[in-house]
Amino acid sequence: MANLFLSPHKIITGKNALESAGALVKKLGSKALIVTDKVMVSTGNVTKLTKILSDNDIKYEVLDAINSEPTDEMVYQGVKMYGQTNCEFLIAIGGGSPIDAMKAIGAMTTNSGSLSSYMGKELENLPPNLVAIPTTAGTGSEATQFTIIADTKNNVKMLLKGTGLIPVLAVVDPALSVSAPAKVTAATGIDALTHAIEAYTSRKAQPLADTFAISACKRIFANLRKAYLDGGDFEARKEMSIASLEAGIAFNNSSVTIIHGMSRPIGALFHVPHGTSNAMLMGECLNFAAAGAAGRFADIAKAVGFYQEGMSDYEAAKELVKESIRLCKDLQIPSLEEFGIDRKEFYDNIDKMACDALESGSPGNTGRDVSKDDIVEIYKRLWE
Ligand SMILES: NC(=O)c1ccc[n+]([C@@H]2O[C@H](COP(=O)([O-])OP(=O)(O)OC[C@H]3O[C@@H](n4cnc5c(N)ncnc54)[C@H](O)[C@@H]3O)[C@@H](O)[C@H]2O)c1
Ligand SMILES: [Fe+2]
Numbered sequence: 051m052a053n054l055f056l057s058p059h060k061i062i063t064g065k066n067a068l069e070s071a072g073a074l075v076k077k078l079g080s081k082a083l084i085v086t087d088k089v090m091v092s093t094g095n096v097t098k099l100t101k102i103l104s105d106n107d108i109k110y111e112v113l114d115a116i117n118s119e120p121t122d123e124m125v126y127q128g129v130k131m132y133g134q135t136n137c138e139f140l141i142a143i144g145g146g147s148p149i150d151a152m153k154a155i156g157a158m159t160t161n162s163g164s165l166s167s168y169m170g171k172e173l174e175n176l177p178p179n180l181v182a183i184p185t186t187a188g189t190g191s192e193a194t195q196f197t198i199i200a201d202t203k204n205n206v207k208m209l210l211k212g213t214g215l216i217p218v219l220a221v222v223d224p225a226l227s228v229s230a231p232a233k234v235t236a237a238t239g240i241d242a243l244t245h246a247i248e249a250y251t252s253r254k255a256q257p258l259a260d261t262f263a264i265s266a267c268k269r270i271f272a273n274l275r276k277a278y279l280d281g282g283d284f285e286a287r288k289e290m291s292i293a294s295l296e297a298g299i300a301f302n303n304s305s306v307t308i309i310h311g312m313s314r315p316i317g318a319l320f321h322v323p324h325g326t327s328n329a330m331l332m333g334e335c336l337n338f339a340a341a342g343a344a345g346r347f348a349d350i351a352k353a354v355g356f357y358q359e360g361m362s363d364y365e366a367a368k369e370l371v372k373e374s375i376r377l378c379k380d381l382q383i384p385s386l387e388e389f390g391i392d393r394k395e396f397y398d399n400i401d402k403m404a405c406d407a408l409e410s411g412s413p414g415n416t417g418r419d420v421s422k423d424d425i426v427e428i429y430k431r432l433w434e
Pocket of ligand 1: 087189
């Protein structure tokens, strides 16, 4: 089978990536809409960016109204601002939320109708040039054709897609993630690990993406604990920033599977940060998936050093699952109950969540068939 492989046109990684980006950004237009959040303003990351824009004679407007759950309403606000201030391209600086918001704003400047009308369809018209500058190591959104926006009417996280949503330039500068609090480091790091494991074990896995997925797993198991325990560990931050990008490239081409499918409904209804809900599901979902793709899970176990002489593929796969659960525990990721979710309210919503999970299409990429009953059963087991 032939495989199409997509990635950003240009990627800058490593120390001083942001400083090096000025000349490339200048080629994209003379005025940018910067999409960000208030934390990025207060940490000084936005000032670092605007200084580089000014040094390169690039004008800008700042939209800092994005919070950790970008909604359709925020997107429409951004579209209006983009048009009214005559911007020519967009730059997002922040975690996955500002990057996703920027993509949707860009898309809605060139595609008509409502955001929700594009669910399950491709966003056809190309958006203006998009530049992504991630500050979490995390979502990999700087390398993907996806954006996840909350539909405020229907309480659903919409997964929207279009190859034009892949930023033309990704600036992955580890210095920007040093200020991320430990909780954010933990949740976003597990999001990246989930992308890598799901991409590699997906039914849509492909050789080029495999390379990125395995490399991301190695970096994450070797560095996430370090970055969590000491946010100032620059080497660990650098490795995590590359891992997150690699994992993003991997799942952009191979897709995600059951964890992401089941995680979005928890996020939409109970406002759990995306990486945290992935972590809550990790043990149960990986155990389920490993039974159908033991060889692929074993490949990862071997690459990251969890395989021991004489183990069967299934034993190696279980070792990977065990170590992934241990990592989530070490990062002190809360359970649903510890997060403060009411058990009855959760149970009352299981049917809707299972339908939404299946409808997203992600569970269908898992290495074994997933039924609605399987999903319901896993949601229930999260409380045992
Ligand atoms: N498009 C994709 O391919 C894709 C993939 C996975 C997740 N997502 C989406 O990404 C979003 C989550 O992104 P996220 O996990 O990066 O979180 P986020 O962008 O919501 O940020 C979480 C919090 O951390 C803060 N923060 C971010 N960087 C910081 C820094 N360097 N210093 C201090 N504080 C910092 C933010 O201000 C925010 O309060 C979700 O909406 C999820 O659905 C998208
Ligand atoms: Fe994710």
